Amino acid sequence: QKEVEQDPGPLSVPEGAIVSLNCTYSNSAFQYFMWYRQYSRKGPELLMYTYSSGNKEDGRFTAQVDKSSKYISLFIRDSQPSDSATYLCAMNSGGYQKVTFGTGTKLQVIP
Amino acid sequence: EAGVAQSPRYKIIEKRQSVAFWCNPISGHATLYWYQQILGQGPKLLIQFQNNGVVDDSQLPKDRFSAERLKGVDSTLKIQPAKLEDSAVYLCASSLVRGGEWVYGYTFGSGTRLTVV
Numbered sequence: 263q264k265e266v267e268q269d270p271g272p273l274s275v276p277e278g279a280i281v282s283l284n285c286t287y288s289n290s291a292f293q294y295f296m297w298y299r300q301y302s303r304k305g306p307e308l309l310m311y312t313y314s315s316g317n318k319e320d321g322r323f324t325a326q327v328d329k330s331s332k333y334i335s336l337f338i339r340d341s342q343p344s345d346s347a348t349y350l351c352a353m354n355s356g357g358y359q360k361v362t363f364g365t366g367t368k369l370q371v372i373p
Numbered sequence: 374e375a376g377v378a379q380s381p382r383y384k385i386i387e388k389r390q391s392v393a394f395w396c397n398p399i400s401g402h403a404t405l406y407w408y409q410q411i412l413g414q415g416p417k418l419l420i421q422f423q424n425n426g427v428v429d430d431s432q433l434p435k436d437r438f439s440a441e442r443l444k445g446v447d448s449t450l451k452i453q454p455a456k457l458e459d460s461a462v463y464l465c466a467s468s469l470v471r472g473g474e475w476v477y478g479y480t481f482g483s484g485t486r487l488t489v490v
Contacts (some may be wrong), residue, residue, distance in 0.1 A: 268414075270413065303486075304484075305377075305464050305481030305482050305484050306416065306464070306481050308478035308479065308480070325483070350415050352415075360418050361418070361479070363415030363416050363417070364414065364415050365414050366414075367412075369485055370392075
């Protein structure tokens with residue numbers, strides 16, 4: 263079993279839709295959770311990070327962590343064609359510990 | 374601030390040849406990482422440096438991969454000899470420590486796309 267599981271998609275939605283991206287994990291030591299966006303032929307770009315359980319909002323993006331279920335989500339409201347990219351979840355147990363990435367979910371927002 | 378610089382952007386080599394990648398992190402970022410991203414997969418950590426010391430190289434195939442970070446700034450990752458399965462994007466990232474605390478979130482470079490034929 264992989265430490266971090268993420269549905270690879272692809273996920274195709276119409277412009278303006280609410281998008282839900284999810285990851286599950288098995289390591290209960292994970293405390294820091296991150297979401298990266300990766301455009302084709304580019305390096306991953308940090309979107310959001312959260313510590314422990316709860317919600318964090320930044321513009322159209324909301325990150326949600328449920329440590330009891332070992333489940334994290336990223337919601338994108340009013341999705342735009344420019345949101346079309348691969349979204350990677352990432353997490354670690356803190357400090358200088360190794361960050362483990364999911365495989366990424368490819369999202370396409372259709373105009 | 375300037376981003377993480379990597380070169381070359383693309384490289385095609387034959388198996389058993391050697392190749393080297395270069396990374397210049399964001400100024401002041403003490404921690405530098407090399408990741409391997411195979412098509413359709415998430416990045417996998419190869420090696421992590423803190424200044425010029427190695428923090429984690431547990432997933433670096435040391436029989437063929439080597440990395441150094443001279444003077445705690447630029448870094449070079451080398452593969453010798455290359456295998457077909459080394460075809461991937463090699464990403465460099467750096468992060469900042471402030472007040473003894475890690476400021477979360479890596480900044481990645483655009484990567485070097487390696488094709489081994």
